[in-house]
Amino acid sequence: MNTNGAVHNVLRHVIDVRDLHKVYRVGAEDVAALDGVTLHVDNGEFLAVMGASGSGKSTFMNIIGCLDQPTSGTYLLEGDDVSHLSRDALAAVRSGKLGFVFQGFNLLSRSSAIENVELPLTYAGVRAEERHERARKALEAVGLGKRLNHTPSELSGGQQQRVAIARALVNDPSLILADEPTGNLDSHSTQEIMAIFHSLNEERHITIVLVTHEPDVAAWSQRIVTFRDGHVLDDQPTPARASTEAHA
């Protein structure tokens, strides 16, 4: 039971971060953006990360998104230590296991929706027909099945963010990282986007880590982690949603 428990423990954690430090050198001074963060995120969890700007939450997201590396500490992603991989190895991890959704959408402005969604598959070496098929399905899953060939400028903000979610989804990631995905959206689009995240988490059991400033958005999650000065200040299950507006 003990040995099984250990294995189970590793697999249960999608993210297993231990004593993570990140130090930036600003001029002659060292600034600790992360100062000993230890955190586990379970498989299938929907985690909201909150905190003021400068609290270290963006640095944390960059590291668990394999875009940056910690100065010290370990990061196990699905049990694999990815804290000190090469740039190309990190790219391979991003390609195979992660999906990103950004505040500013970050779509290729001159490419169509389906081309944008196909992009991760291109770098994963998926063949053209399969790429197209999977991208189409991902766009249908976010309700854009009829706008495959629209370019971002022909889509509303909410629609663009849905394309970005489809792009994050298309390579069947273990983990989707969303960095203030509703920051540029009106309240109606925010509800739509959060509903999509909610269903991805509920129905497909995809683990989601979402950074937000808005309590309304954080309310969609199961657990809220608050950062301050490079530490985890608070780590609580999400309080039962009092407001019915959140479920609109």
Added chain:
Amino acid sequence: MNTAGLLRVAFQSLVRNAFRSLLTMLGIIIGVGAVITSMAIGSGAQAAVQAQLARLGSNLIVVVPGSSITGGVQLGAGARQSLKLGDATAIQADVPGVAYVAPMSSTNSQVVAGGNNWATSIVGTTPSWMSVQNWTMSQGRFFSDDEVKSGAKVAVLGATVQSNLFPSGGGVGSSVIIKSVPFTVIGVLAAKGQSGFGRDQDDQVVVPISAMQLRLNGQSWLGTIFVSAQSPDAVASVVSSTEALLRLRHALTTRAPDDFSVRNIADVQAAASATADVQSKLLAGIAAVSLIVGGIGIMNIMLVSVTERTREIGIRMAVGARERDILMQFLVEAVALSCAGGIIGVFIGIGAAFGTSAGAGWPIQIAPSSIVLSFVFAALVGIAFGFYPAQRASQLNPIEALRHE
């Protein structure tokens, strides 16, 4: 990303900025065009010079008597009476690598045919002269070795002489009088026109050397011996063997200077072609410089493009592009620019070469090698100058690239 994908992405990006792409390619277009045009003109000039020299006789070596010193007065080359018919026979017999030997002795005389007369040069030689100097007949025949042996009074007219003595054409079978001696016309040479040195080569009458020596100038010495080597490679050895043989035959002591001089048309030819070669290399060098300038233009635009597209690079990296994927994307774009410029340049270069040929009347020759060479060079320029911007793109930090506005 596979090759087709890379090409598609590169092509899309270039087409989206079509005008900028065209301006960027301009340096390469001009460079490749200049290489092709200059090489076409250069090799055209070279071919023209070579053709002119080839008309003088292929692999030709000319032996002339040396200068003579009489009482301290040094007379010009050919003044000596050192070359004899026996020398020609000996060269033919003893020097390896010799194809033909034609002894020649000449004089000037008035030639009379019926009511017409014409002052021309009379050349005495043997049938080998035809081969040595690449002559062909337009009418009748040349004289034979037997006629040389017997000293037959037969004559072959140059085209200019024929037209002056027999204005209505023909003349073969007629009699002409040279220095009071009647000769029977047996043939007419095909016209060659002016020589490279401006002399009318068709203004001469050719007779057997024996008839010349016995009946016309009464000299036992020769003005010239023409020797043709079997191949261009054999020319050098024929020249040195001929010199050695003649020194021996003329019983010259080790210290005595040559009493003859051996001149090699191949040397003249080589000098002429070296000149043309230097000219075309110089032009191609200038063109290569403009290709490199074109490459710098590509590098400049690619650096601008990398900066402009920093965010795109960040997005691509975030969704899993490796360093190599980004490197290849920008490298392929740079090479596509230079190759497209190269193709356009090839057509413009060919067009300009034909334009020059038509406008200035210069001979041109477009060698496929010059097209391949300049195109490959353009592609290499694209790789060389596209590498640095592509490398820079691939080394970007994805976080900073994503934040780039």
